[in-house]
Amino acid sequence: MVSEKETKMFEDYLATKDLKHSQQRKEILHIFLGIDKHLTANELYMSVQKKYPAIGYATIYRTLKLLCECGLCRELSFEDGTTRYEHLYGHQHHDHLICTKCGRFVEVVDPQIESLQEKLAKQHGFYPQRHRMELYGVCKRCKR
Amino acid sequence: MVSEKETKMFEDYLATKDLKHSQQRKEILHIFLGIDKHLTANELYMSVQKKYPAIGYATIYRTLKLLCECGLCRELSFEDGTTRYEHLYGHQHHDHLICTKCGRFVEVVDPQIESLQEKLAKQHGFYPQRHRMELYGVCKRCKR
DNA sequence: TATGATATTGAAAATCGATATCAATATTAA
């Protein structure tokens, strides 16, 4: 079952921006939250299509943008040029470990790295806001 | 003066792949090495145009790809969607600290972070190959 | 240094993902 909390977050965001709670937005959010993987816009479009064939491409992109703005979604652009979206339902901040053979993703966090990143930014006179870290390697399964 | 070493690296790479040492390739490499900043393909194209108006867009892209393959160039795709290329002439491995206001780049390395990244990958059963880290923040100049 | 096999080129067309346009429709507050 998909959380009420995230639905609420989205609706609150729409309300504060004087945007409307359209059916399409609700349906896209619901489907997006239900898929636990890093989706491309196209993959999301396909999933949405199965249930709601009338929903167009542009609405997918528009809704993804809103979801990113309200903090429910993160846009990730990878080495290979693809842009993927991950929902933050039940996930905290994390970075990615990516297998260069099979493309498998693992979410990782290392508090020590996090704090060193902050420190490093400050050392250079930057006020740190966020970061992006991707570790590429070959996973256990592919190494053999 | 631009290093012979890099030119040699490129020529050796071309030789091993049975590719040819065309004038265009030599000229693009030379101009690319001479510019010490993170260029978009278009920016490189413009610089090349000034000296060699006959060289086309496609050749710029084709040559950048070769330079990346032989290790003289790194392709970077940033948060804002732009793709930039940096040459590795006189640079070692480094990550980036990027100002979200003015777009200024600083190259940074933190050996402690580097080794924790390796460790983290290994902990998850990955054989680490490379990584990418971008720290976003507001720089000293923009903060005021 | 001429030849022929093959890679490279520039120009233009094609492709890709993403965004903007626009008339028809849905949402919302009054």
Added chain:
DNA sequence: TTAATATTGATATCGATTTTCAATATCATA
């Protein structure tokens, strides 16, 4: 119910990159 306004889907458009293709350049070998 109405009126104001936001949203929609279809389509056109965009900018970045890649592909196509006929003409040309490179290079090993004769």
